[in-house]
Amino acid sequence: MANPRENILVVDDNQDIRNLVTAILENDGYTVSTCDSGAAALAALERSTPSLILLDVMMPQLSGYEVLEKIRANRDKKVSGIPIMMITAKSEIEDIDRALELGATSYIVKPFRAVHLCEKIRDVLNSK
Numbered sequence: 351m352a353n354p355r356e357n358i359l360v361v362d363d364n365q366d367i368r369n370l371v372t373a374i375l376e377n378d379g380y381t382v383s384t385c386d387s388g389a390a391a392l393a394a395l396e397r398s399t400p401s402l403i404l405l406d407v408m409m410p411q412l413s414g415y416e417v418l419e420k421i422r423a424n425r426d427k428k429v430s431g432i433p434i435m436m437i438t439a440k441s442e443i444e445d446i447d448r449a450l451e452l453g454a455t456s457y458i459v460k461p462f463r464a465v466h467l468c469e470k471i472r473d474v475l476n477s478k
Contacts, residue, residue, distance in 0.1 A: 356475060357381045359400040361391040361417065362437070363409040367460070371404060371437070374464045375471070388412030392420060399428050402475060405454075407438035407445065414438065415452055422453040433474045437462070 358380050360371045368384045375382045383400065385391040388409055403421070407414035414436060424430040433455040438445070441459045449457050456474050458467060 356401040359403045360384045362406040374467060378468045388417035391417055395429050403432055403434045404437045405434055407436055407440050418452045418454060435474060
């Protein structure tokens with residue numbers, strides 16, 4: 351079970367995915383907040399600092415890659431140091447490499463199994 355003080359920010363433009371991931375994470379004991387766009391996520395980071403960000407790649411206006419770049423470039427080390435797990439349907443090695451080069455901590459491909467998602471999250475949070 352998760353530490354309930356661990357807050358995870360889920361950023362995905364798809365409401366069904368946000369609802370699914372929220373249910374999985376809350377069932378595993380995490381506190382979850384969500385955003386439906388990259389711009390909303392960047393605004394949310396001005397108000398609070400989550401323990402982890404789950405970030406979709408394919409979103410309108412700002413892609414997950416662009417959001418990742420902006421977070422990593424933030425002058426506030428509390429923000430720029432947040433672990434970020436990309437969660438996307440993009441499964442090509444080039445996509446994974448790009449995310450990792452931009453500073454993603456981890457990468458998971460949709461569709462995923464709930465148990466696999468929770469294991470990867472625990473691994474990321476335990477290695478902070």
